[in-house]
Amino acid sequence: MPEGNELHRHALRQAELFSGRTVTVDAPNGRFADGAALLNNRKLRSVDAFGKHLFYDFGRGRQLHIHLGLYGKFREGEMPYPEPKGALRLRISTPEHWIELRGPTACDVLTQKSRDQLLARIGPDPLRDDADPRVAVNRIRKSRSPIGALLMDQSVLSGVGNIYRAELLFRARLHPLRPGLSIPAKALHTLWKDAVDLMHSGMIDRRIVTTQPADRPHPTGKARSGETHYVYRRKGLPCFLCGGEIQLKAFVGRKLYWCPACQPEVKVS
Numbered sequence: 505m506p507e508g509n510e511l512h513r514h515a516l517r518q519a520e521l522f523s524g525r526t527v528t529v530d531a532p533n534g535r536f537a538d539g540a541a542l543l544n545n546r547k548l549r550s551v552d553a554f555g556k557h558l559f560y561d562f563g564r565g566r567q568l569h570i571h572l573g574l575y576g577k578f579r580e581g582e583m584p585y586p587e588p589k590g591a592l593r594l595r596i597s598t599p600e601h602w603i604e605l606r607g608p609t610a611c612d613v614l615t616q617k618s619r620d621q622l623l624a625r626i627g628p629d630p631l632r633d634d635a636d637p638r639v640a641v642n643r644i645r646k647s648r649s650p651i652g653a654l655l656m657d658q659s660v661l662s663g664v665g666n667i668y669r670a671e672l673l674f675r676a677r678l679h680p681l682r683p684g685l686s687i688p689a690k691a692l693h694t695l696w697k698d699a700v701d702l703m704h705s706g707m708i709d710r711r712i713v714t715t716q717p718a719d720r721p722h723p724t725g726k727a728r729s730g731e732t733h734y735v736y737r738r739k740g741l742p743c744f745l746c747g748g749e750i751q752l753k754a755f756v757g758r759k760l761y762w763c764p765a766c767q768p769e770v771k772v773s
């Protein structure tokens with residue numbers, strides 16, 4: 505599942521290609537035919553990412569909404585279109601460029617009002633300048649749920665997926681099962697700032713690197729494969745900081761990784 509950094513990169517790239525342009529929209533496999541007809545030959549005003557949701561403003565309250573989910577994928581290229589293949593849900597083009605979308609969880613046209621209702625249900629996004637971290641911090645501080653679950657809950661904080669969850673908690677030295685309400689607000693604000701920095705660099709580099717050079721077995725040059733993360737996908741391997749064995753546990757359907765020594769469990773009464 506793509507994390508927020510990738511969605512924001514898609515939004516920037518597609519805005520660069522299409523913002524302010526009148527675009528052709530069609531739906532080769534027919535599943536989005538009615539939606540495409542509402543948007544075809546209209547000017548696309550802006551493309552915006554909020555967490556894992558993309559919104560394309562076509563004016564007159566018409567908002568194309570896309571959520572890639574687990575299987576959704578974009579492709580892009582220069583015109584002409586390639587031969588349509590597979591379950592091709594949506595194409596957008598100008599005379600110069602095209603994008604194709606396959607397999608999204610959501611691809612629909614929303615009114616301004618239903619867009620606003622959807623946005624009201626999702627938590628602040630560390631990649632947005634207008635995000636208010638206090639909303640996320642307050643939600644976490646009111647919950648007995650484990651911080652490892654809260655970080656992935658898109659109504660608490662949006663855009664964080666499994667890699668960032670694991671790595672942010674390691675960098676904050678927080679045990680993933682620690683209840684949200686036991687974590688000091690200051691530690692959560694620090695975690696938010698770390699999320700802003702890590703996700704911004706993930707967006708620019710198109711690669712998620714969370715290890716500090718000095719902590720890697722090979723500290724000079726670009727992070728080598730196997731040294732880009734502290735705990736994510738490192739089950740049974742030695743922690744770069746303490747040498748202890750990285751643990752893995754299935755948790756709410758996703759894999760949770762942590763270092764038991766660097767992220768000790770805190771007993772909460």
Ligand SMILES: [Zn+2]
Binds near residue numbers: 746766
């Ligand atoms: Zn460790």
